[in-house]
Amino acid sequence: xxxxxxxxxxxxxxxxxxxxxxxxxxxxxxxxxxxxxxxxxxxxxxxxxxxxxxxxxxxxxxxxxxxxxxxxxxxxxxxxxxxxxxxxxxxxxxxxxxxxxxxxxxxxxxxxxxxxxxxxxxxxxxxxxxxxxxxxxxxxxxxxxxxxxxxxxxxxxxxxxxxxxxxxxxxxxxxxxxxxxxxxxxxxxxxxxxxxxxxxxxxxxxxxxxxxxxxxxxxxxxxxxxxxxxxxxxxxxxxxxxxxxxxxxxxxxxxxxxxxxxxxxxxxxxxxxxxxxxxxxxxxxxxxxxxxxxxxxxxxxxxxxxxxxxxxxxxxxxxxxxxxxxxxxxxxxxxxxxxxxxxxxxxxxxxxxxxxxxxxxxxxxxxxxxxxxxxxxxxxxxxxxxxxxxxxxxxxxxxxxxxxxxxxxxxxxxxxxxxxxxxxxxxxxxxx
Amino acid sequence: xxxxxxxxxxxxxxxxxxxxxxxxxxxxxxxxxxxxxxxxxxxxxxxxxxxxxxxxxxxxxxxxxxxxxxxxxxxxxxxxxxxxxxxxxxxxxxxxxxxxxxxxxxxxxxxxxxxxxxxxxxxxxxxxxxxxxxxxxxxxxxxx
Numbered sequence: 001x002x003x004x005x006x007x008x009x010x011x012x013x014x015x016x017x018x019x020x021x022x023x024x025x026x027x028x029x030x031x032x033x034x035x036x037x038x039x040x041x042x043x044x045x046x047x048x049x050x051x052x053x054x055x056x057x058x059x060x061x062x063x064x065x066x067x068x069x070x071x072x073x074x075x076x077x078x079x080x081x082x083x084x085x086x087x088x089x090x091x092x093x094x095x096x097x098x099x100x101x102x103x104x105x106x107x108x109x110x111x112x113x114x115x116x117x118x119x120x121x122x123x124x125x126x127x128x129x130x131x132x133x134x135x136x137x138x139x140x141x142x143x144x145x146x147x148x149x150x151x152x153x154x155x156x157x158x159x160x161x162x163x164x165x166x167x168x169x170x171x172x173x174x175x176x177x178x179x180x181x182x183x184x185x186x187x188x189x190x191x192x193x194x195x196x197x198x199x200x201x202x203x204x205x206x207x208x209x210x211x212x213x214x215x216x217x218x219x220x221x222x223x224x225x226x227x228x229x230x231x232x233x234x235x236x237x238x239x240x241x242x243x244x245x246x247x248x249x250x251x252x253x254x255x256x257x258x259x260x261x262x263x264x265x266x267x268x269x270x271x272x273x274x275x276x277x278x279x280x281x282x283x284x285x286x287x288x289x290x291x292x293x294x295x296x297x298x299x300x301x302x303x304x305x306x307x308x309x310x311x312x313x314x315x316x317x318x319x320x321x322x323x324x325x326x327x328x329x330x331x332x333x334x335x336x337x338x339x340x341x342x343x344x345x346x347x348x349x350x351x352x353x354x355x356x357x358x359x360x361x362x363x364x365x366x367x368x369x370x371x372x373x374x375x376x377x378x379x380x381x382x383x384x385x386x387x388x389x390x391x392x393x394x395x396x397x398x399x400x401x402x403x404x405x406x407x408x409x410x411x412x413x414x415x416x417x418x419x420x421x422x423x424x425x426x427x428x429x430x431x432x
Numbered sequence: 433x434x435x436x437x438x439x440x441x442x443x444x445x446x447x448x449x450x451x452x453x454x455x456x457x458x459x460x461x462x463x464x465x466x467x468x469x470x471x472x473x474x475x476x477x478x479x480x481x482x483x484x485x486x487x488x489x490x491x492x493x494x495x496x497x498x499x500x501x502x503x504x505x506x507x508x509x510x511x512x513x514x515x516x517x518x519x520x521x522x523x524x525x526x527x528x529x530x531x532x533x534x535x536x537x538x539x540x541x542x543x544x545x546x547x548x549x550x551x552x553x554x555x556x557x558x559x560x561x562x563x564x565x566x567x568x569x570x571x572x573x574x575x576x
Binding site for chain 1 (some may be wrong): 437439440442443449469471473474476478492495496497498499501530531545
């Protein structure tokens with residue numbers, strides 16, 4: 001099943017032509033409406049007229065998450081606020097959120113893209129979809145919700161947190177699909193198994209995103225629950241979930257190229273790499289009005305293929321993600337940078353004590369432990385004071401990253417000192 | 433009246449206590465009394481030693497968080513109710529005991545180490561109540 005055959009099965013020439021036309025329009029839009037882009041283009045002597053086709057994209061300067069942060073909150077918006085109908089936000093490297101805005105048309109495009117993704121997973125208006133992403137500033141919940149409504153399916157807006165209720169409703173409502181993070185799906189699958197409830201559910205597909213997972217994990221879930229598990233990709237800066245999704249053949253994620261122009265570039269040279277080679281994924285939005293992005297560096301490492309898929313779609317496919325070119329961690333779908341932990345500790349104590357982050361997956365839920373060295377100035381002979389210190393660190397970090405954290409106080413110099421750049425993170429999750 | 437207690441932060445792990453005591457032994461610091469407070473992940477070792485400054489120095493050099501803390505050392509005649517009367521004085525003055533432990537036995541008296549939120553104030557009320565303190569110079573002699 002294909003939601004929008006006209007757009008998802010165009011010939012490569014047609015896609016290229018459409019992308020060129022839309023790129024020209026987008027570049028004109030940002031040049032005239034966003035000072036940041038106008039200055040950046042002027043700095044390299046570029047005018048909107050220099051962009052004539054999709055091939056000209058390489059002339060344009062890159063945009064990064066730092067640019068979004070530096071222009072916080074609305075500096076990159078390209079329309080008056082009266083045209084913005086919604087904002088979402090995600091965490092930035094120093095704790096300051098990166099904010100994105102959507103016009104009504106942007107929301108429609110997003111809903112279209114998510115509807116395409118759900119259709120790829122074999123879902124129709126006859127399905128009952130439980131959305132178990134967090135609802136709120138995070139794009140997951142509302143993104144999947146609007147897409148499922150656009151599809152015409154019955155949406156059950158579960159949000160996250162109450163697995164018991166989710167399973168009860170899954171059984172009672174006869175839910176056929178679930179949208180959530182892969183680690184949460186795994187947790188749900190295991191709970192179902194423990195309760196002997198797998199024969200009592202009608203689930204046929206899951207659409208999972210917002211955090212990296214392995215092919216192995218996907219297969220494990222599929223076998224356990226007898227469903228198709230799909231990988232949906234997106235990032236709030238570009239739109240949210242639904243920038244790309246894999247079809248039932250699971251041979252890479254189809255990028256909705258009529259709305260997003262993907263490039264794969266070398267993180268070092270920033271030059272495009274040949275088709276099939278791994279590099280950093282870069283997106284240019286082609287139809288976005290609220291906050292169009294020009295050559296946005298996602299920091300996600302992947303490769304791209306332009307071959308036609310067995311499913312009939314001609315859209316380019318990006319491979320399963322191979323990591324990131326920066327130190328960002330994705331924990332329970334939330335972006336976390338070690339520098340956020342550092343900033344939080346600094347704020348609390350004036351100087352940064354030595355710390356170490358351990359990310360793990362326990363019962364298929366991501367956990368974050370932060371070990372903090374107890375320097376003499378923090379140390380008290382009273383347990384009460386040390387426990388208060390521990391709580392204060394927990395609170396400060398949670399405020400900064402919006403994620404539950406376990407803090408362990410350790411002796412000074414127990415944390416590894418390395419030459420040069422300190423090793424701050426141990427990711428014990430097996431994702432490869 | 434006051435003693436300088438050597439307080440050490442320790443992870444709740446195999447052989448950490450041994451490591452602390454080994455360092456003290458190497459630098460010939462004699463342990464006279466100790467108390468160990470533990471939680472599931474860490475502990476605080478509180479020591480009365482004959483040379484607290486030296487003890488702190490050697491532990492610090494070996495990477496431990498160690499500090500000196502003022503505690504009260506009180507003489508307790510070996511009679512019924514003596515500790516209770518000390519606590520009553522503190523209680524009546526509205527002072528909370530953070531922790532306490534026995535000061536190793538001397539020949540002529542028993543002693544107790546008490547940490548309160550405000551040692552100076554506690555010393556004042558105890559003194560006024562006629563409670564006798566262990567003097568620092570007596571500590572070295574304890575157990576001898």
